Amino acid sequence: MNAIIEKINRALSEASAQAAAAGDAAAVEQIRIDYLGRNGLFPALSKEMGSVAPEERKETGRAFNEGRNKIQAMIDEATARLAAAPETAADAIDLSLPGRRWSCGHKHPVTIVADECANLFRRMGFIVSEGPEIEDIFHNFDALNTPMDHPSRDPQDTFYFDDGRILRTQTSPVQIRTMESHEPPVRIVAPGRVFRRDTPDATHGMNFHQIEGLYIDRNVSMADLKSVLRTFATEMYGPKVKIRLRPHFFPFTEPSVEYDFSCIMCGGKGCPVCKNSGWIEIAGAGMVDPNVLKNVGYDPEIWSGYAFGLGIERLAMLRYRIPDLRYLYENDVRFLEQF
Structure with a gap:
């Protein structure tokens, strides 16, 4: 197994744990930045593909594409999980509170x-x-x-x-x-x-x-x-x-x-x-x-x-x-x- 495939497998394991532990949208976004963002792992690995031996390129390319898709799926699942999470007490709306007046300007x-x-x-x-x-x-x-x-x-x-x-x-x-x-x-x-x-x-x-x-x-x-x-x-x-x-x-x-x-x-x-x-x-x-x-x-x-x-x-x-x-x-x- 070449070095690129090893890095991909390690990234999948780490990303899976991070996605499962993500408690808010900012944490999910950080996963995307770390692995799929412009300066993330997968864009860096794509630049290393040229150094792969010709006989290993097919297998490495397939692992690269599958790994990137799995990372994206983890991100999508974490986002859906957070969106479906029940509202916490801190986020609940207190309907008994009085309304707030808009602070409007006026004409010159x-x-x-x-x-x-x-x-x-x-x-x-x-x-x-x-x-x-x-x-x-x-x-x-x-x-x-x-x-x-x-x-x-x-x-x-x-x-x-x-x-x-x-x-x-x-x-x-x-x-x-x-x-x-x-x-x-x-x-x-x-x-x-x-x-x-x-x-x-x-x-x-x-x-x-x-x-x-x-x-x-x-x-x-x-x-x-x-x-x-x-x-x-x-x-x-x-x-x-x-x-x-x-x-x-x-x-x-x-x-x-x-x-x-x-x-x-x-x-x-x-x-x-x-x-x-x-x-x-x-x-x-x-x-x-x-x-x-x-x-x-x-x-x-x-x-x-x-x-x-x-x-x-x-x-x-x-x-x-x-x-x-x-x-x-x-x-x-x-x-x-x-x-």
């Missing part, structure tokens, strides 16, 4: 406010629409009537990729994509994340969130826009909040307005938050510029509409009296647990 304040805004506008008849965060120049600037020399196109203000695409600077491209794929009337809000090259401070960041609205139909007027904005303000912050619209300029709306709330912190009396003006700037809005309608194939002689954009972080800061925008993104558990 920005997500809470974004969801509230979306639900509020849904109640006013708007549909939530989404679009890609990586945009092309046409949808982010050209279709929105943004001049070629506008500062927002500058790489100092916008994140550009090597292929010419950008990280969207606003959610307005969603409005363009929706109008391209839908015939009017259109009534949507587009919440989402936007990106701008900006120095982070108490009220600015490079990554923030907006929710923009668009309504296109026949005979839409500024009065319709003001009604929606007033409803939004009172629903979000209560009936005492006032709004005002100030003339402004945006490339994609004409006429354009800034949308202000009376200061929630001081009730409009004047405080450091509102710079003693009694008002806080919330959003930009206005009537959709006819050139934007033409860019998506709408006839401005038939259709008109309004658009508005709200900064969700700023709404969250007002809702929760947060003095610094950066608190929202520092992931301080002590801060987040307050919500």
Whole structure:
């Protein structure tokens, strides 16, 4: 009998004793590793087969295969034996114990406010629409009537990729994509994340969130826009909040307005938050510029509409009296647990 067959017979005897004594799955697994694993006995013996004399190779090969199969059978039997073993007292379930509450997380304040805004506008008849965060120049600037020399196109203000695409600077491209794929009337809000090259401070960041609205139909007027904005303000912050619209300029709306709330912190009396003006700037809005309608194939002689954009972080800061925008993104558990 050659040395390999002797090693196989010795291994079968040892493995049989180990399998019979195995009391848990870890012990069974160790048997497999010792004999059949990558660095185990049988893979090592297979490398020695080349040194066996030609006249002994047939017998040695048969012993090798039979031994490996027997080891595997021992492992399978031990595994089945453990699975069928009666449950011990330590493993039994005590049905008299009270249930345990799952420790669930909760939404981030920005997500809470974004969801509230979306639900509020849904109640006013708007549909939530989404679009890609990586945009092309046409949808982010050209279709929105943004001049070629506008500062927002500058790489100092916008994140550009090597292929010419950008990280969207606003959610307005969603409005363009929706109008391209839908015939009017259109009534949507587009919440989402936007990106701008900006120095982070108490009220600015490079990554923030907006929710923009668009309504296109026949005979839409500024009065319709003001009604929606007033409803939004009172629903979000209560009936005492006032709004005002100030003339402004945006490339994609004409006429354009800034949308202000009376200061929630001081009730409009004047405080450091509102710079003693009694008002806080919330959003930009206005009537959709006819050139934007033409860019998506709408006839401005038939259709008109309004658009508005709200900064969700700023709404969250007002809702929760947060003095610094950066608190929202520092992931301080002590801060987040307050919500």
